Amino acid sequence: MESKSYTTGSRDNANRNLEGSKTLMASHFLRALFRIQQTSTTRSSFAGRRRRIRRAAYASMAYSAGTRRAWSRALLRKLRSRARLRFPRRLSRAARPQRGDTDQAQVLRKLVPGGPGMDYCKLLEETADYIRCLTTQVRLMQTVMDSISS
Amino acid sequence: MYRGPPDQLPSCLLDLNWEQTMESTGHFESALSSVDGMGVHKLVGGHHVGVRLHSPPRPNRSMVGHFHQPQQAMGGLPPSGTPMPLTHLDQFSADLGRFSSFDGRNYGHLATRFGLLDTESLSRTAGSQSPQTSRLPIGREIPAQNRLQSDVNNGESMNAREESSVSDPASREVSLGAPAWSSEKKRKAPPKGKAKEVGLANSAMDPPKVAEEDAKRCRSNEKDGNEDDAVKPKVEQTDGSSSNGNGGQKQGRNTAAKSPEPPKDYIHVRARRGQATDSHSLAERVRREKISQRMKLLQDLVPGCSKVTGKAVMLDEIINYVQSLQRQVEFLSMKLATVNPHLDINNLSNLLPKDVHHQTCVYTPPPCVDHSQHLPDGMETQSAVNLLDSTFHQGLSTHQPFLVGFESASSQLGTFWEDDLQNITHMDIGQS
Numbered sequence: 001m002e003s004k005s006y007t008t009g010s011r012d013n014a015n016r017n018l019e020g021s022k023t024l025m026a027s028h029f030l031r032a033l034f035r036i037q038q039t040s041t042t043r044s045s046f047a048g049r050r051r052r053i054r055r056a057a058y059a060s061m062a063y064s065a066g067t068r069r070a071w072s073r074a075l076l077r078k079l080r081s082r083a084r085l086r087f088p089r090r091l092s093r094a095a096r097p098q099r100g101d102t103d104q105a106q107v108l109r110k111l112v113p114g115g116p117g118m119d120y121c122k123l124l125e126e127t128a129d130y131i132r133c134l135t136t137q138v139r140l141m142q143t144v145m146d147s148i149s150s
Numbered sequence: 151m152y153r154g155p156p157d158q159l160p161s162c163l164l165d166l167n168w169e170q171t172m173e174s175t176g177h178f179e180s181a182l183s184s185v186d187g188m189g190v191h192k193l194v195g196g197h198h199v200g201v202r203l204h205s206p207p208r209p210n211r212s213m214v215g216h217f218h219q220p221q222q223a224m225g226g227l228p229p230s231g232t233p234m235p236l237t238h239l240d241q242f243s244a245d246l247g248r249f250s251s252f253d254g255r256n257y258g259h260l261a262t263r264f265g266l267l268d269t270e271s272l273s274r275t276a277g278s279q280s281p282q283t284s285r286l287p288i289g290r291e292i293p294a295q296n297r298l299q300s301d302v303n304n305g306e307s308m309n310a311r312e313e314s315s316v317s318d319p320a321s322r323e324v325s326l327g328a329p330a331w332s333s334e335k336k337r338k339a340p341p342k343g344k345a346k347e348v349g350l351a352n353s354a355m356d357p358p359k360v361a362e363e364d365a366k367r368c369r370s371n372e373k374d375g376n377e378d379d380a381v382k383p384k385v386e387q388t389d390g391s392s393s394n395g396n397g398g399q400k401q402g403r404n405t406a407a408k409s410p411e412p413p414k415d416y417i418h419v420r421a422r423r424g425q426a427t428d429s430h431s432l433a434e435r436v437r438r439e440k441i442s443q444r445m446k447l448l449q450d451l452v453p454g455c456s457k458v459t460g461k462a463v464m465l466d467e468i469i470n471y472v473q474s475l476q477r478q479v480e481f482l483s484m485k486l487a488t489v490n491p492h493l494d495i496n497n498l499s500n501l502l503p504k505d506v507h508h509q510t511c512v513y514t515p516p517p518c519v520d521h522s523q524h525l526p527d528g529m530e531t532q533s534a535v536n537l538l539d540s541t542f543h544q545g546l547s548t549h550q551p552f553l554v555g556f557e558s559a560s561s562q563l564g565t566f567w568e569d570d571l572q573n574i575t576h577m578d579i580g581q582s
Contacts, residue, residue: 033486050487057479104465111472121437124444127468131451134475141482148489 025064025133026140032056033144055079061137071126072133074114 036052059079065072098105098119108123109115112130115123425431445464449455452471458464 046487050484053486054480054483057483102462102465104462104469107469108465108472111469111476121440121444124441124448127472128444128447128451131448131468131472131475134472134479135451138475138478138482141479141486145482145485145489148486 021064021133022136022140025060025136028063029056029060029137029140030144032060057137057141061133064136065129065133069126069129070118070122071113071115071130074117078113 033053033056036049036056040049040052058075062072062075062079067073067076096117098109098116101109101120105120105123108127109118112123112127114126118126425435445461448468449458449464452464452467455464455467458467
C-alpha cells in the first residue's frame, strides 16, 4: 500500500521536488493560458474561456503531480474522459463502497479527485498532497493575476 | 480567504514569491529531519539526553531513567569519547545486520535513528551485568504510553538474545521464559514500533517503507497463527543460534506447547497493558496511528488548525479549506478570463524566470526602463524586464519563437504529456 512514504518521504520529497513541480506547473499553466488566449476569438464566450482556464489550471496541477499520486491520476483520467465523451469508455473504475465512513469522509471523497476509490487512510494522504498542490496552483494564478493587472 | 503571501510585489520574480511562501511549509519538514539527525548524534556522543524523537518530553523522561543505572555501573560509556560514537556506529551496523538475519527484519534503520545504538552499547558493555535487572525497576515507573521505551527494551531483549556470548545466561533465560503473549509482542512490537516511530519521526528515508513492509509482513504472519508465532523465539533460542535463518517470518507450523507462565517481564506488561494482543487489534492500532499521523500532516497544511483538536473538527476544517481553495481556483480563472487579452506579454515574461538557469538574469531596473516602454501593453513590465536579457527583445517581435525556445529548454516536459495537454485543449476548443 505504501508505494510512497507518506509522511516522512513525502515531506522531504515535497521539499526537493517543490521547485521542480512549481516550475512544471507554472510553465504548463502559462503555456495553456497563452494557447487559450491565442485561440479565443471574439466569438468565444466568456464562460467558455473561463471553463477552459479552469481546466487548464487543474490540468497543470495534475501534470505537475504526475502519475505518482492517485488524485492526479484520477484527475487526468477525468480530464481525458471529458475530452473524449464520444468514444466508449473502456472501464469504469467502480469504487468499493466504503463502510464505516463518516459523512465527513464522504464529503471529502467527493472533493478530492479519486476519492471514492480509496480507503480512509489513503484518502487523508491524498488530501494532504492535493491541498499542497491546490495552494501552489492558487498562488500561481494569483501571481499571474497580479502581474497582469499591476 | 486563505490567501498565501499577502504582499506579492509585482516586481518580484515569480520564483521568489513562491519560494518564500512554500518554504514556510517546508521549514517544518526540514526541521524535523534535521532534529532527528541531531538526536542520534547526541545520543552517540554520550549526552544521554534521551532519544530525540519529535516528541522530546516523553522520551526524555523515560530514557534518562533508563540510562542512569547502567551508567553508574560501567564507566566505560561514551560520555568520554568522541571516537567512541563512530566505532559504535560501525559495530552497530554490523550487529544490526545480524539482527536482520535473525528474524529477517531490518532493525538497522530503526536502531540508527532511534537510539537503539545506546541500548546496544549498554547491552554489550554491560557484559556480565544483566541489563534485565536494571530494566526491571524502570519498567514499573514508565507509563504504558511509551512505545519507544517498549521498543527499545524489546530491542534490548533482542540484543540479549542475539549476543549469546555476551549476555547473562540468566537474563537470557528470563527473556526466554517470557510467556507466549509477551514474546509475541516482542516480535510484533518492534516492527509496529518501527512503523509508528518512523512515522512519528517523519524522517524521509527508506526505512519507513521497509518498516511498513516489515510491519505488514509481521502482521500477515501473525494472522497465520498467533500462538505459533509466540512460541517461535523460545523454540529458536533453545535450539541455539543456528535457527536464525528460520526465525522471524518463516513461521512454520511448530506446535510447541505454549508457556503458561504469567508475565514476568515487566517491560512487556507495561508496554501493552490494557490492550488486546490479537492481530486484529494490533493492526487496528497501527492503522489508527497511521491515520493520526496523516491528520497531523494535514494539520500542518491547513492554516489555523494547530490549536484544533479532535478528528471531527479537523475534518471539517480540512473540508472547508479544500472547498475554499477550489472556489478560489474558480474565482481566479474567472478573473483571468476577463483579463485574457493582456496575457501574451506576461506569458513570455513570466516564463523567463524558469529559464533563469540558462540565462544570467540581472536585476537592473534602471537601464531596462527604456525597453519597457516599447512593450505594447506596458504593464507589469518591471517584473518582466528585470528578468529579461537581450533575448527578450529578439523574442518581442514574435512570441512564437520565444515559446519554442522555452519548450526546448525545459526538458521536463515529456512529449507524452505534451500530447495529452494538446488533446485537452483542442477538445476544449471543440466543445465550446
